[in-house]
Every structure is written in structure tokens, then in C-alpha cells.
Amino acid sequence: MKIDRAEVVVTSPDRNFVTLRLTTDDGLVGLGDATLNGRELAVVAYLQEHVVPLLLGSDAHRIEDTWQFLYRSAYWRRGPVTMAAIAAVDVALWDLKAKAAGLPLYQLLGGASRDKILAYGHASGRDLPELFDSIRKHQALGYQAIRVQTAIPGLKAIYGVAAQTQTSGKRYDYEPAQRAARPAEEDWDTRAYLRHLPTVFEGVRAEFGPELPLLHDGHHRMTPIQAAKLGKSLEPFDLFWLEDCTPAENQDALRLVRSHTTTPLAIGEVFNTVWDYQTLIKDQLIDYVRSAVTHTGGISPMKKILDYAAQYQIKSGIHGPTDISPVGMAAALHLDLAIHNFGIQEYMQHGDATNSVFEQSFSFSDGYLHPGNKPGLGVDLNVDEAGKYPYQTAYLPFNRLADGTVHDW
Numbered sequence: 364m365k366i367d368r369a370e371v372v373v374t375s376p377d378r379n380f381v382t383l384r385l386t387t388d389d390g391l392v393g394l395g396d397a398t399l400n401g402r403e404l405a406v407v408a409y410l411q412e413h414v415v416p417l418l419l420g421s422d423a424h425r426i427e428d429t430w431q432f433l434y435r436s437a438y439w440r441r442g443p444v445t446m447a448a449i450a451a452v453d454v455a456l457w458d459l460k461a462k463a464a465g466l467p468l469y470q471l472l473g474g475a476s477r478d479k480i481l482a483y484g485h486a487s488g489r490d491l492p493e494l495f496d497s498i499r500k501h502q503a504l505g506y507q508a509i510r511v512q513t514a515i516p517g518l519k520a521i522y523g524v525a526a527q528t529q530t531s532g533k534r535y536d537y538e539p540a541q542r543a544a545r546p547a548e549e550d551w552d553t554r555a556y557l558r559h560l561p562t563v564f565e566g567v568r569a570e571f572g573p574e575l576p577l578l579h580d581g582h583h584r585m586t587p588i589q590a591a592k593l594g595k596s597l598e599p600f601d602l603f604w605l606e607d608c609t610p611a612e613n614q615d616a617l618r619l620v621r622s623h624t625t626t627p628l629a630i631g632e633v634f635n636t637v638w639d640y641q642t643l644i645k646d647q648l649i650d651y652v653r654s655a656v657t658h659t660g661g662i663s664p665m666k667k668i669l670d671y672a673a674q675y676q677i678k679s680g681i682h683g684p685t686d687i688s689p690v691g692m693a694a695a696l697h698l699d700l701a702i703h704n705f706g707i708q709e710y711m712q713h714g715d716a717t718n719s720v721f722e723q724s725f726s727f728s729d730g731y732l733h734p735g736n737k738p739g740l741g742v743d744l745n746v747d748e749a750g751k752y753p754y755q756t757a758y759l760p761f762n763r764l765a766d767g768t769v770h771d772w
């Protein structure tokens with residue numbers, strides 16, 4: 364099974380996606396997601412200029428060897444661009460191997476460890492009544508675990524609140540990247556946030572009771588001591604997790620947070636290798652691994668990270684926003700089904716245009732996902748549809764404090 368063709372497909376149905384499409388000499392097609400939100404074309408160049416020429420003619424069965432070759436022969440290791448490019452190759456090769464075997468990919472990862480995959484969705488509102496409506500809407504869609512984000516009094520627009528008007532005037536609607544020549548500017552005030560958020564969770568628990576699993580994303584905005592304070596103030600509301608409470612570069616920051624609170628901690632959506640987790644996992648400073656398959660070098664290294672985490676009773680919480688393409692999402696679902704230490708899967712839903720470009724075979728019912736049983740990943744790329752949506756410049760927003768200082772977004 365030799366790699367005969369390698370194409371990088373860029374398409375922008377509801378947002379930009381980068382997909383690697385490998386074709387073997389016997390005509391099998393394998394897909395890998397290489398989408399890096401707001402930096403898409405850097406990964407396209409990395410793949411087209413430096414990876415595709417190295418793949419042509421090589422043995423598509425040698426997944427681990429190809430991964431090690433691309434990682435080590437680059438000499439300069441890691442980084443989101445490199446690891447998204449390598450991830451696309453790794454996932455496309457797993458897709459091919461599973462298609463060659465005639466099996467859904469999860470069967471090659473050890474087979475199913477569970478029947479279905481618990482998902483969580485994103486509820487949000489500008490105030491409590493709007494938030495409650497959004498939670499009820501998600502429950503009506505079947506979701507059994509819900510992330511809660513709200514506006515903060517005094518701030519114009521913040522991450523994760525769908526109905527808030529953006530600087531562009533459009534609804535936020537779960538997709539933070541905006542099509543424009545420059546990133547949108549938002550505002551931030553950590554003290555206002557720390558005061559307001561416990562009142563939100565108090566309201567949600569009073570309305571929905573103690574059972575519903577609730578999550579929250581801090582989006583890297585706090586210092587360690589601020590995060591410790593938030594974790595402590597949220598303890599009465601029994602969160603499933605508090606995500607990305609501090610910027611992720613400093614692993615030791617989580618030691619301080621951990622020493623103050625029993626609120627479970629999830630981190631890692633911007634990580635790209637196991638080294639970002641080394642201290643966090645061995646010192647048991649987190650409870651959930653948030654990496655995406657797409658941004659962490661693919662299925663092969665994600666399986667290793669999650670097996671390492673399992674030794675410390677740390678579970679998976681794989682990143683599943685809309686900037687992970689249906690191909691990256693399918694890769695996550697096969698892994699979720701196979702690993703023993705599955706925790707939860709994030710599931711934002713893609714729009715109709717995206718679903719017409721990527722034909723999928725996964726299912727979502729009663730709050731649970733399943734990747735389906737078609738050979739491979741179970742996703743087909745409709746190249747004609749993809750061609751209808753050319754790349755459009757889009758960026759994630761960024762934050763400034765009241766005095767003009769750039770802050771973590």
C-alpha cells in the first residue's frame with residue numbers, strides 16, 4: 364500500500380478547514396485534519412512544501428515509522444504548526460489502514476471499551492433567563508452534560524456567549540473566529556468575572572438541581588491565585604470541571620491551584636505534545652486531558668498521552684470545537700470509544716455547509732456520540748462541494764484590559 368497522491372484541500376464552508384487527502388496506489392483514500400484556527404495557511408505551506416514530497420511513494424502501513432520520521436527529521440520539534448501537519452498525516456494513515464482492513468478505526472485501537480460516548484454541549488446567555496433557555500434547548504437536543512458561559516456585567520463581549528453582539532455586529536454563535544482582516548478586540552476584567560461567576564452557578568443549580576453535570580471554561584485568563592480562588596468559590600456547585608483556569612505554559616501554576624481547591628481541573632486544548640503534560644500528569648495536578656487529536660500530532664501520540672494519564676487516574680476530555688473538522692472529530696470519537704480512561708467528549712455541532720463538504724457517519728442521540736461502523740474514520744470529503752468555498756481570512760479575537768494592556772484571550 365504505497366502513497367500515490369497527497370493533496371492539501373482548503374475549504375471554508377462555515378469556517379476554514381485544512382484537510383490532507385492521501386490516495387494509495389490501489390485507490391484507497393485517507394483523510395487527516397490539519398486545521399489550526401487563525402493560522403491555517405501556515406500548516407498548508409508546511410504540508411505542501413515540506414511533507415507531501417516526503418510522503419509520495421512511501422509505505423502507507425508504516426504509521427509509527429512515518430510519525431517518528433516527520434517528528435525527528437525536522438530537527439526542530441513540537442509547535443502547533445508542525446504538530447497539526449504531522450497529525451494530519453497520522454490520522455490519514457490510520458484511516459487508510461482501517462479501510463484496508465475493512466474495519467472501523469476503533470477496532471484497530473483495541474476495540475470498543477464502551478457502547479457510547481458521553482458528550483457535552485455549550486450553553487450560554489447574557490443573563491440568567493437567557494442562559495436557562497439555552498440549557499433547556501441543549502437538554503431538548505439530548506445533551507446530558509452542559510458547559511455554562513455567561514456575560515459579565517460591565518464587559519462588552521466575552522468568549523463563549525453566543526447571543527452577545529460581537530464588534531462585527533454578528534452573533535457569537537459558538538464560533539469565536541471572525542472573518543475579517545484583523546482580530547476583533549474584546550475587553551476583560553478578572554475581578555468582575557470572579558465576583559459574578561459563582562452567582563451564575565448558584566442560579567443554575569437552584570433552577571436545574573444537583574444532578575446535571577456542569578462545566579466551565581476559564582480560557583486561560585487567571586493568575587494561579589485567582590484560579591485558586593475561583594475553584595474554591597465554585598466548590599459548592601459541584602462542577603464536572605473547570606477548564607483552562609490559567610495560561611497553560613507554566614505547568615507548576617496548577618500545583619498552586621490544586622493545593623487550594625477540589626474543583627476538578629481540565630487543561631490542554633492548546634498543548635501539542637506529551638511534554639506539555641509531563642509535570643501535570645506525573646504530579647497529578649489535573650483531572651482531564653483536553654488536547655485535540657488535530658493539534659497534538661494525531662491518534663498515535665494522543666493514545667500514548669492518554670495511556671500515560673491513565674496510570675494516574677486522569678481521564679480524557681478531548682477538544683471538540685467547530686474548528687476541529689469532522690475528520691478530526693471522527694478521529695477523537697474512535698479514540699474515545701477505545702480507550703479505558705474516557706471522561707467526556709466536547710461536541711459543538713457543525714453547520715449544514717460543513718456537513719455537505721464532509722459526509723459523516725457518526726451518530727448523536729440522547730446525549731451520546733458513536734463514530735459508526737464504516738471502515739476507516741467514516742468521513743468522506745466531497746471535493747466538488749469543498750471547491751465551492753474558498754479560504755477566507757479569519758482570526759480569533761483578543762483582549763485588552765481597561766488600561767489598554769493586551770491580556771490572555
Ligand code: EZ4
Binds near residue numbers: 400539580632684685
Ligand atoms: O476557543 O477552539 O473549549 N473550547 C474552546 C474553543 C476555543 C477554540 C479556539 O480555536 O475553548 O472554543
Ligand code: CO
Binds near residue numbers: 606607
Ligand atoms: Co476551551
